[in-house]
Structures are given as structure tokens and as C-alpha cells.
Amino acid sequence: MSELLSSKPSLLGLTLEQLTAVFQEMGEPGFRAKQVMEWVFKRRVLGFDQMTNLGAALRAKLAERFTLRTMTYSTVTGSEDTTRKYLFKLHDGRYVETVLIPANPALYGGASDRLTLCVSSQVGCAYDCKFCASGLAGFTRNLTAGEIVEQIVQVEALARDRIDNLVFMGMGEPMANYTNVTTAIEILNAPWGVGIGARHMTLSTSGVAPNIRKLADFPLQVRLAISLHGATDEVREKIMPVNRKYPLAELFDALAEWHRKRKQHLTFEYILIESVNDGLDQARVLAKRAKPLQAKVNLIPYNTVEGLPWKRPSEAQQDAFQAVLLNAGVTATLRREKGHDIAAACGQLRLKQETEEGIIDSMIPAKRITIGGGGD
Ligand code: SAH
Numbered sequence: 001m002s003e004l005l006s007s008k009p010s011l012l013g014l015t016l017e018q019l020t021a022v023f024q025e026m027g028e029p030g031f032r033a034k035q036v037m038e039w040v041f042k043r044r045v046l047g048f049d050q051m052t053n054l055g056a057a058l059r060a061k062l063a064e065r066f067t068l069r070t071m072t073y074s075t076v077t078g079s080e081d082t083t084r085k086y087l088f089k090l091h092d093g094r095y096v097e098t099v100l101i102p103a104n105p106a107l108y109g110g111a112s113d114r115l116t117l118c119v120s121s122q123v124g125c126a127y128d129c130k131f132c133a134s135g136l137a138g139f140t141r142n143l144t145a146g147e148i149v150e151q152i153v154q155v156e157a158l159a160r161d162r163i164d165n166l167v168f169m170g171m172g173e174p175m176a177n178y179t180n181v182t183t184a185i186e187i188l189n190a191p192w193g194v195g196i197g198a199r200h201m202t203l204s205t206s207g208v209a210p211n212i213r214k215l216a217d218f219p220l221q222v223r224l225a226i227s228l229h230g231a232t233d234e235v236r237e238k239i240m241p242v243n244r245k246y247p248l249a250e251l252f253d254a255l256a257e258w259h260r261k262r263k264q265h266l267t268f269e270y271i272l273i274e275s276v277n278d279g280l281d282q283a284r285v286l287a288k289r290a291k292p293l294q295a296k297v298n299l300i301p302y303n304t305v306e307g308l309p310w311k312r313p314s315e316a317q318q319d320a321f322q323a324v325l326l327n328a329g330v331t332a333t334l335r336r337e338k339g340h341d342i343a344a345a346c347g348q349l350r351l352k353q354e355t356e357e358g359i360i361d362s363m364i365p366a367k368r369i370t371i372g373g374g375g376d
Contacts, residue, residue, distance in 0.1 A: 007068040011040050013155060014147025015183065016192050022065075028058065037192045040068065044153065071096070071150055073158060086155055090147065094123045094140060095171060098151040100159060111341050114164035114193060121150045121181050122172025130239045131229075131273060132294035133305040134171045140178040154195055165202045168224075172228065175208035175215075179251040189220055198222050209246040209254040216258045224258060225298075226251070227269040229279050231285035239276060254287065264340045270322060273302045274313040283321045287328035297325055297332040349355050 011019070019033040025280065032054065039051045047062040069220040071088040078084035084100045099118040110291070126139035151229040152163055166188065174181045185201060198220040207228045215224065228239070230236025230243070237243040246254075256265060268290060272278045290297055299322055301312040311320075318334055325332035 008065065008067040010070045010144070010146030010148040010150065011036065011066045011068055012070075013144050013180075013187070015186055015192065026058075026061065032058070034192060036062070039197075041193050042374065043152075044157065059307050066151065068151065069154075070144075070153070070269070071362055073154060076158070084159070086151075086158065088151065088154065090123070096120045096123060096143065096147070098155055100145060100155055100163075106220070114162055114169060115159070116165040117152060117155055117163045118167050118169045119148060120170030120172050121148060121168055121174040121177050126176065127173050128241050129206060129227075129229075131271060131302065131305070131308060131310050133308075136305075136307070142180055145180045145183040145187065148180065149187050149194065152188060152196075159231070163196065164200060166196055167225075168202065169204045173206055173208065174203050175205040175211040178211050178214065178347055182215075185218075185220060185222060202267070205243045206240060207246050208242070209252045211249045212251075214252040214260045216254075221262070221264065221269070223264065224262075225269055226255065226273075226295075228265065228268045228286070229271050229273075231282045232290060235282060236275050239273070240303060248289075252293075255293055255295075265294055268295050268297045269300060270297055270298045271302050272313050272318055274311040274317070276310065278313040278317055280320060280324050283324035284328070286331050289326050290325070290330045295330075297330055299332060299334045300327075303336070325361075 008357055014022070016033055019036060020030050023030060023032045035053055036051065039045045045051065045230075046068055048059045048068070051059055051062075054062075070091045074087040074089050076086050078100075083291065084103070085181065086098045086100065086371050088096050090100065091098060097120060101118060103118040117237075120141050120143065123140035124138055125135040156163055170183065181203070185198070185203075187325050188196050189198050195268040199222070200259065201220075203215065204212075204225040204227060212224070215222075227240075228236070229239060231248075233243060233247050236248065258264075259266065268286070270277075270286065286297065301318055302310055304311065313321075322332050322334050324327045
């Protein structure tokens with residue numbers, strides 16, 4: 001069994017302002033908060049006793065109320081120079097996956113030699129997109145801001161490297177966990193925190209229109225990606241139930257507001273699924289929708305998910321779809337997926353089931369290396 005971790009609030013999930021308020025309430029001077037953040041995020045200490053510029057009594061008080069790590073690292077799939085999928089066990093026994101992608105092809109604002117981390121925002125997902133593995137077992141719970149931040153901090157320690165780009169494209173719908181996700185972004189961005197530039201963070205959403213509007217007023221200049229996957233309501237609502245709640249007209253109203261307020265380029269993610277949404281009629285409508293927003297389209301040949309019937313179209317069809325967009329003057333890339341073979345690619349992240357025998361991953365990866373605990 002892995003060591004049971006504390007369910008106390010994590011210091012990794014507090015903003016400087018929140019921690020300052022905690023110290024005030026304890027009758028401690030405000031500058032202590034900065035000192036503690038330094039230990040937490042710059043020195044990355046694992047114990048309160050290492051915070052040597054604080055008195056022993058204060059260290060004990062902090063240890064009583066807070067924790068520094070809430071999840072244990074369980075396995076990694078992949079290898080040193082390819083996409084690596086990390087599995088973490090949360091304090092309540094749930095699992096969450098985080099994917100490290102070396103050399104991202106500059107799609108989300110980073111240089112190509114940079115490290116990108118794909119983080120999860122929820123355990124499971126309630127959105128039930130028909131093509132996606134993450135929602136297969138339904139929704140369990142939101143991740144806390146601390147659990148989101150801890151994914152980055154833990155992977156940086158495990159990979160012995162710094163993360164340059166973050167994408168909220170792991171398990172879950174980040175817009176359905178808005179407060180925790182934006183708090184995590186603040187901590188990840190802050191100079192007293194992890195220090196990742198806001199423009200190096202991309203939030204991906206299935207189209208929760210009201211929260212897109214809300215994010216348009218969020219002060220940090222994070223990027224926005226929309227999982228579109230259908231250019232008409234008719235096609236989109238077949239595969240994305242969210243489209244019934246927020247149809248395309250409403251979604252695009254929110255996107256227009258985003259575009260007006262942020263003057264930032266949007267990305268549309270569009271999975272190509274054979275005979276579902278890969279018709280050239282969809283490509284033509286998609287081009288019309290993308291153009292006024294100056295949105296870039298990222299075409300993703302569907303990654304197969306065990307138990308789901310969908311297939312990727314032929315390369316000829318993929319190319320033809322892209323050509324329609326390019327001819328209409330829309331920037332469109334055909335993404336070369338990484339991590340496909342280890343079930344770490346988009347939409348392949350799913351909950352692990354725990355049984356008496358241990359963890360069962362229903363998608364057995366091509367190569368699995370286990371470091372450390374070996375699962376449970
Ligand atoms: N819920 C958010 C964040 C998840 S991002 C969102 O929908 O954007 C994961 C991305 O992978 C989304 O664009 C999703 O639509 C896509 N995806 C899901 N299943 C996939 C699959 N089987 N193959 C390729 N991409 C997939």
C-alpha cells in the first residue's frame with residue numbers, strides 16, 4: 001500500500017494573499033508568508049522542519065494545519081525521450097494522470113524544444129463526449145487548486161526539469177472547475193509561485209459558454225482552446241452533449257466576446273472521426289466560423305479508445321479536410337500525436353479501477369516502465 005497522505009489543506013493551493021491572511025490570523029507578521037512561499041516553491045522542501053528561518057513553534061503550528069504533498073506518485077508509462085504519462089494517487093485513493101510531452105510543436109505558444117505538461121483538472125468528467133475515454137466512468141470530483149499545482153511540482157521533481165508550457169488538456173473539464181483552476185493558474189504564474197508565463201498556459205474547454213465569458217475578464221493572459229469537433233449543431237450534438245446546453249450560436253457569441261476583449265488568437269481543436277465529422281461540408285462551415293475570430297484550427301486524427309467504435313479517417317481524407325481550411329485562408333495544422341501508443345494522448349486518459357489485485361488499466365500500453373512504488 002502506498003503511504004496514506006494527509007487530507008489537510010495543501011500549501012501548494014494557497015495564493016500569497018491567502019497565506020498572508022492565515023499568518024495575520026495567527027498573529028504573525030505578513031512577511032512570513034513570502035518566506036514560506038520561498039520554501040514551498042523555490043526550494044521545494046518536503047517538510048516544515050526544513051523551513052529553518054521560522055521558529056520551531058511556528059513550524060509546528062503550520063505542520064498541524066497544512067501539508068506540503070497530498071498525492072503519491074505511482075507509475076510512469078513511456079520513456080525518457082518520449083511522452084511520459086504519470087499516474088498519481090490522491091489522498092482519497094483516487095487517481096489522476098499527468099502527461100509530459102517533450103518538444104511540443106509550438107502549437108500553444110512555446111518553442112519546439114520546450115517541455116509541455118498536460119494536466120488534469122478533475123477526477124473523471126461529467127461532459128460525456130462520445131469519443132473520449134475520460135468520461136467513460138463518469139465524474140468523481142473536482143481537483144483542488146493544490147492538486148492541480150502539485151502535478152507540476154511533482155513532475156518537475158521526477159523529471160528533474162522545468163516545465164515551460166502547460167495545457168489543461170488532461171482529464172476533466174477545466175471550465176467546470178473554474179475557481180480551483182484559475183486559482184491554480186494564479187499560483188503557477190506568480191513570481192512567488194511556480195513562475196510559468198500566462199501565455200504559456202492553455203485552457204481547453206468543450207465549450208462552457210458562461211465561463212468562457214468569465215475567463216475573458218480574468219487578468220492573466222492565458223490562452224484558450226475550444227474542443228469543437230463539429231461545425232454544425234447537428235453534427236456536434238451527436239458527439240458532444242454539452243452542445244445541447246450551449247449550442248454553437250451561444251458558444252460563438254462567447255468566443256466573439258473573448259476575441260473582442262483579449263485580442264488573442266483562439267485555437268479550435270477538431271478531432272477527425274471517420275464518417276462522423278470529417279466531411280468536407282463540415283470543413284467549409286468550420287472555415288467560415290474560424291475566419292472572423294482569426295482562430296487557428298488544430299486537426300487531430302482520432303486516437304482510438306478501447307470500447308469505443310470510432311476510427312480515424314484515411315490520411316487522404318485528413319489532408320483533404322485540411323486543404324479546405326488552408327484554401328479558405330485559415331491556419332490549420334494536422335497534429336502529429338504523441339503518446340498515442342501509451343494511451344497518453346488526448347482523450348485517452350481515463351480513471352483507473354482499483355480491485356483487490358491492484359490497479360487495472362483497461363488500456364494496456366505498448367510499453368510500461370514502472371519506477372518506484374509499482375502501483376499500489
Ligand atoms: N474537457 C476539456 C479538456 C480535455 S482536453 C476539453 O474538452 O477541451 C482533451 C482534448 O482531447 C479535447 O480536445 C478532446 O476533445 C480531445 N479528445 C478526446 N478524445 C479524443 C480522442 N479519442 N482522440 C483525440 N482527441 C481526443
